[in-house]
Amino acid sequence: MEKIFHLWVYLETTPLLGLGITLVVWQVAVSLSSRLGNGPLANPMLLSVVILSSLLLGTGTPYSAYFQGAQYVHFLLGPATVALALPMYSNLSRIRRSARAIVPALMAGSLVAALSAMVLANLFGASHVVVMSLAPKSVTTPIAMGIAEQIGGQPSLAAVFVLITGLTAIMLIPTTMKLLRIRDMRAQGLAAGVAGHGLATARMLLVSETAGAFGGLAIGLNGVVTAILVPLLATFFAP
Amino acid sequence: MLNALTLLVVCQFIGEVAARFLGLPLPGPVIGLIILLGLLIYRRGPNQELETTGNWLLRHFGLLFVPAGVGVINQIDALRENWLALVIAIPLSTLAGLATTALVMQHLDRAEDAPPGEKGD
Numbered sequence: 405m406e407k408i409f410h411l412w413v414y415l416e417t418t419p420l421l422g423l424g425i426t427l428v429v430w431q432v433a434v435s436l437s438s439r440l441g442n443g444p445l446a447n448p449m450l451l452s453v454v455i456l457s458s459l460l461l462g463t464g465t466p467y468s469a470y471f472q473g474a475q476y477v478h479f480l481l482g483p484a485t486v487a488l489a490l491p492m493y494s495n496l497s498r499i500r501r502s503a504r505a506i507v508p509a510l511m512a513g514s515l516v517a518a519l520s521a522m523v524l525a526n527l528f529g530a531s532h533v534v535v536m537s538l539a540p541k542s543v544t545t546p547i548a549m550g551i552a553e554q555i556g557g558q559p560s561l562a563a564v565f566v567l568i569t570g571l572t573a574i575m576l577i578p579t580t581m582k583l584l585r586i587r588d589m590r591a592q593g594l595a596a597g598v599a600g601h602g603l604a605t606a607r608m609l610l611v612s613e614t615a616g617a618f619g620g621l622a623i624g625l626n627g628v629v630t631a632i633l634v635p636l637l638a639t640f641f642a643p
Numbered sequence: 644m645l646n647a648l649t650l651l652v653v654c655q656f657i658g659e660v661a662a663r664f665l666g667l668p669l670p671g672p673v674i675g676l677i678i679l680l681g682l683l684i685y686r687r688g689p690n691q692e693l694e695t696t697g698n699w700l701l702r703h704f705g706l707l708f709v710p711a712g713v714g715v716i717n718q719i720d721a722l723r724e725n726w727l728a729l730v731i732a733i734p735l736s737t738l739a740g741l742a743t744t745a746l747v748m749q750h751l752d753r754a755e756d757a758p759p760g761e762k763g764d
Contacts, residue, residue, distance in 0.1 A: 426706075426709055426710060427706075429709075430706045430709060447705070448705055448706075449705035449706070449708055449709060449712065452706070452709045452712075453709060453712035453713055453715065456709065456713045457713055457715060457716045460713065460716055461716055467713065467714060467716055467717050470710075470713060471710060471713075471714075474709070474710035474713070475710065477706060477707060477709065477710050478707065478710040478711060480700065480707050481672070481707045481708070481711075482652075482655045482671065482672040482675070483648065483651035483652055483655055483672075483700060484700040484701060484703075484704055484707055485655075485670075485672035485673065485675070485676060486651045486654045486655050486658075486672055486675040486676050486678075486679050487651055487679075487696075487697035487698075487700045487701055488676055488701070489676045489677075489679035489680040489683060489697075490683075490689060490693070490694065490697045490698065490701070491701075492676075492680055493680060493683040493684070493688065493689070496684070502748075502752050504751065505747075505748050505751035505752040506748065508747055508751060509743075509744050509745075509747035509748035509751065510744065512743050512744065512747045513740050513741075513743045513744030513745075513747070514740070514744075516736075516739045516740050516743040517736050517737065517739060517740025517743075518736075520732075520735060520736040520739045520740070521732050521733070521736035524728070524731055524732035524735055524736060525725075525728045525729070525731075525732040526728075527728075528727050528728035528731050528732065529725075529727065529728055530725045530728035530729070530732070531721075531724070531725060533721075534721060534725045534728065534729070538729075538732060538733070541733070541736075542737070542740055544670065544672070544673070545708070545711055546670045546671070546672065547669070547670040547673070550670070558718075558721070560714050560717060560718060561718050561721055563711045563714055564711075564712070564714060564715045564718050564722075565729075565733065566711075567708055567711060567712045567715075568729075568733055569733055569737055570708070572733055572734050572737045573737050573741060576734070576737060576738055576741060577741065580738060580741050580742060580745075581745065584742060584745060584746060586745045586746070586749050588748070588749050588752065588753075590748065590752060591744075591745045591746075591748040591749040591752065592745060594744055594745070594748050595740075595741045595742075595744040595745035595748065596741070598740055598741075598744040599737050599740035599741040599744065600737065600741070602704055602708075603704065603705065603708055605704075606701060606702075606704030606705060607705075609701060609704075616701075620676070622744075623673070624669075624673045624676055624677065627669055627670055627673050628669055628673075631669070
């Protein structure tokens with residue numbers, strides 16, 4: 405028994421446990437979701453978060469102990485975002501040709517996504533901190549956390565909203581595009597990047613490289629637009 | 644693999660430094676993306692190694708969000724207190740953002756692709 409206790413003390417102080425469990429649970433979630441037929445709710449990311457959260461809550465492990473190991477996976481978000489330059493490069497001529505459509509579409513989508521979230525949340529009684537953490541939910545995690553902090557939101561809450569938004573976008577994209585008769589992969593990709601950041605873009609990349617390229621472009625541009633726009637919008641919502 | 648990963652990290656590093664130094668409203672990785680894109684244009688494309696490593700990272704993008712997602716366990720109270728507003732605001736605003744972007748994009752792009760005489764559809 406004492407041996408097990410010492411082992412546990414050791415494991416809690418190394419990043420090995422947090423890193424290992426993240427990778428193992430991800431593999432399990434991937435095979436589980438393909439067995440469930442890759443449906444919208446069978447998303448490996450969602451499954452992994454549910455399984456890992458239950459494990460942490462069940463064993464009473466604090467998030468900080470888990471993150472000590474998981475941070476190595478989290479860190480790769482940065483290099484992976486840089487790597488979005490690859491699909492963008494292969495679609496450079498397509499992007500150039502659509503430049504005049506991209507800018508207005510992006511500005512309109514960015515404004516509508518942020519403003520509607522703030523207005524609706526405010527209307528249905530969300531606290532000021534929650535409204536301010538929701539405002540940047542459509543942009544990539546690091547910039548969303550920065551914006552939330554700047555306007556009086558909670559960075560870690562913003563990170564959770566970013567994630568839920570990305571998953572929501574993945575679930576909504578197929579039906580929305582079918583109903584609106586959007587067959588153009590450029591428009592679908594751009595919309596995925598504007599409303600659902602890297603998570604929805606990565607999903608679109610599995611369907612079409614063109615959609616992935618336009619999504620990658622949207623993530624970058626939406627980051628800039630939102631960083632300028634949301635602090636202005638925030639001034640209309642008094643604490 | 645290692646060369647490519649080094650290049651990606653260096654691009655991000657320069658991006659982070661530039662963002663802080665110049666006070667840009669852009670996250671470091673996004674500036675890194677722009678730097679890499681510039682490099683790819685200059686070199687006329689990635690080498691095999693960068694292509695393989697980059698696409699490997701992009702295929703597992705979902706995994707990279709998992710650690711931040713598990714952070715939800717520290718926010719359960721905030722989610723419980725505001726659940727109604729969140730259940731309404733997140734899906735509706737995401738839908739509105741998706742629809743607006745896609746409709747404006749498809750409409751303008753079609754107008755641009757069409758020959759001059761057919762623009763006013």
